Amino acid sequence: MFKDKDFILEESYKGMSEVVDEFSTAGILHFREVEPSETALCIVDVINGFMKFGALANPDAMKIVANISRLAKMMTETGSIICAVNDSHEKDSPEFDSFPVHCLKNSEESKLVGELEWLYGYEKFHPFNKQSTNAFHEYFRQDAMQASKNISNIIVTGVCTDICVMQFALSLKTYFNSINRKCRVIVPLNCVDTYDAPSHNRVLMNAMAVKMMRVAGVEIAAEIVY
DSSP states (O other): OTTOHHHHHHHHHHHHHHHHHHHHHOOEEEGGGSOGGGEEEEEESOBHHHHTSSTTOOGGGGGGHHHHHHHHHHHHTTTOEEEEEEEOBOTTOGGGGTSOSOOBTTSGGGSBOGGGGGGGGSTTEEEEEESSSOTHHHHTTSHHHHHTTTOOEEEEEEEOIIIIIHHHHHHHHHHHHHTTOOOEEEEEGGGEEOOOBTTBOHHHHHHHHHHHHHHTTOEEESEEEO
């Protein structure tokens, strides 16, 4: 099957049509529908090295920052927990076998974008670093896990939709399933994005990531409003 290009393209077109329909049916989630004290916002890799400058920077993704900031401000007003997880690699990181050198520890690239630095003044803000594409592995090593032990709704935002965001969202969902605990994992479409590259079509990768997350039980919302 994987060698039959025409077959793959024909069948993929049918599948993509269904995916597009799913995008169009994503509804607006009203924040008042969830309990603020049981809700956490996770901001994944909204840092200089992915948004502004560096080998993996995608300035086009900056358009989601205002949406994330607006969502975060809404959640600070209700006292919700907010986490930011930032790439921060050692110079000899094994990840550099797969990706160009990026976001080295203590570098400007590994810092939260200036537009979100106001979060450091919020008492329930928990920033932490990660050394792989999946923030879930670090989540258990940080105070964020302790702070969110009573959380039943986790909103995941940031970049890239098909890499760090998807890996984190799926890991959260499957973890809570494994301990027989109900927890809503929610991804608002206006707060995530990925990049364009010769072998990485932004539209396709965004669409497929959203499809895979939704199939696994992650909730997809067009946006979250009060």
